[in-house]
Amino acid sequence: MSRGAARFRGFSWRPVGRKHATIAGVDLDIRAGERVLMVGSSGSGKSTLLHALAGALGTTISGEATGEVEVDGRLGLVLQNPADAIVAERIGRDVAFGPENLGLPRRETWRRVDAALAAVGLSYGRDRFTSALSGGEQQRLVLAGVLAIEPDLVLLDEPTSMLDSATASQVRDAVVGALGGRTLLVVEHRFEPWLDHVDRIIVLAPGGTIAFDGSVEAFLASGGVPGLWMPGAPPPEPLDVPLDLVKPSADPEPVVARDLTVELVTRTIRGSRRSTALSGFDARMDPGRVLAVKGPSGSGKSTALMAMTGLVRPATGTVTPDLSRLRSRDLARGMGWVPQNPELGFLTTSVREEVARTATGLGVSVDVDALLELVGLAHLGPAHPYRLSGGEQRRLAMISALAHRPGLVALDEPTVGQDRDTWAMVAGWYTAAARAGAAVALATHDPDAPRDVEVVL
Structure with missing residues (x-):
């Protein structure tokens, strides 16, 4: 494999305490430099595949895995719950955590910290307490930490879900601007704004199987899958709750x-x-x-x-x-x-x-x-x-x-x-x-x- 590539072979995952697998026999190749959008209904296993690539399944997250998962190169993951990834008291130290663990010189570490915070629009300065951030600001902080390590493969789990539209646009621009030739795999429910920035879409069906894998054009021509937030579709009527x-x-x-x-x-x-x-x-x-x-x-x-x-x-x-x-x-x-x-x-x-x-x-x-x-x-x-x-x-x-x-x-x-x-x-x-x-x-x-x-x- 090339640096930044990843692949699954016959991969299945059954979380501890579950009778049935949430991912079932997935075969998938992510080529180096690809920009891939993964969508699917809530609970279909999108985050699970990102966790598998990050090596979290079976270690941090308990369960039974079968098959193979391979990644070539350095990986950066933005979790769906950003609070899970914050490790320091102040935002500068939090973003510096990755570069310091890479052994980068102090000057280069802080250059990357300042550049990453600016890219995601966190202008408080390095000494802002992480505990004083809102949920959306936490999301941007975690993304800054990923950008600062300059990974070969960028994994984003709903990176703009807690952001207003203007800030979400700034974050997407920051991601795209920092990618260069790096590989991107992004998960998002409200995915329309990402369509201009990706060249491949994967749809997961309930039960963790692949329902679609192809180009953006082919996906849009297919009409999508029921339950997805397809471009231009009006919001559904609220459920009639007793x-x-x-x-x-x-x-x-x-x-x-x-x-x-x-x-x-x-x-x-x-x-x-x-x-x-x-x-x-x-x-x-x-x-x-x-x-x-x-x-x-x-x-x-x-x-x-x-x-x-x-x-x-x-x-x-x-x-x-x-x-x-x-x-x-x-x-x-x-x-x-x-x-x-x-x-x-x-x-x-x-x-x-x-x-x-x-x-x-x-x-x-x-x-x-x-x-x-x-x-x-x-x-x-x-x-x-x-x-x-x-x-x-x-x-x-x-x-x-x-x-x-x-x-x-x-x-x-x-x-x-x-x-x-x-x-x-x-x-x-x-x-x-x-x-x-x-x-x-x-x-x-x-x-x-x-x-x-x-x-x-």
Whole structure:
């Protein structure tokens, strides 16, 4: 093989605890210098193939592999969950981790760090705390770390999914500009903006088999595969979710935020640093309506939701009622929070247990089977939440946080990582909750996510 090439021969993968393989007998060649886009429905095995190329299967990720996987050259991987790849306290040190491990001279290391941070649009400077970054900024930081090692094969797992359109365009330009003759394998659900930058498309079918492998032109002429976000297609209608699954157990009050400022404090052994995450924010959550908070990556959308729902206290301004004064149990009973990083909320070792965990703790009975069936996870009941795909994890996080039917519903980027069909499930859930009387708020970059009113940061 040439440097930058990769291949699979008869490759199959069965995660620990699963009865059936998620990748089944894949034969695939990635030629050096190719630019390949891999698409497929949520849970079809796209991330698994990237993990196989990175050597993570059977070591970091437990399971049974058969067949062969070969890679020639240095590899750089951007994970779907960027927080999993951050290793340092400050962004400069984080990007420097790769070049330092390559043994590069100090001057060259920091030249690459500064160039990579500039390429992805992180202009804070080297000393910014990684803990103060938003999800989208974390995504850009991890990409900068990959660009800094100048790999022969670049693997990107939904690298722009948490970014606004302008920042996503900048990131794509940075990737394409840095590639040169390097090999690219990118996974993305909303893939239309990548079509001008790739020369081959691979479609994975459910069950981990290859449904299509060919040129961009042939793929578009074929009409694609059901469930994919094909160019020009309108968004699907939200799923009709039974209202008895989402109707609040108690009527919520409106939540009104006025002139909020939120400061985040990062503490280390060398002291602490304050950064303003949100300033001058006004909004209201009303029963029966969906509020969308929009804005560029890093503008404070997640912080705004947390301040309105009592999870962080503002430095100035008011929230009425002030939910931050409630005991944790009382807050959990009336408010459901779906975080941007779904793993932050997982407490158990199986999908079934996870769905019931919060509701059981609050003394609320839920129909676990009906909820799993609704969001397409019924076959994964015994699986560990950490062994799901990114899209599957987000759907699990949603029903686990909201199964007890709270009156206040807050979702942070809920439609990330979803194909058309699972997007309709997510959108159907929160819009049904609003119709049933819940006050719903979401932080989102998704222009298609249904909403009644929006606030732009």
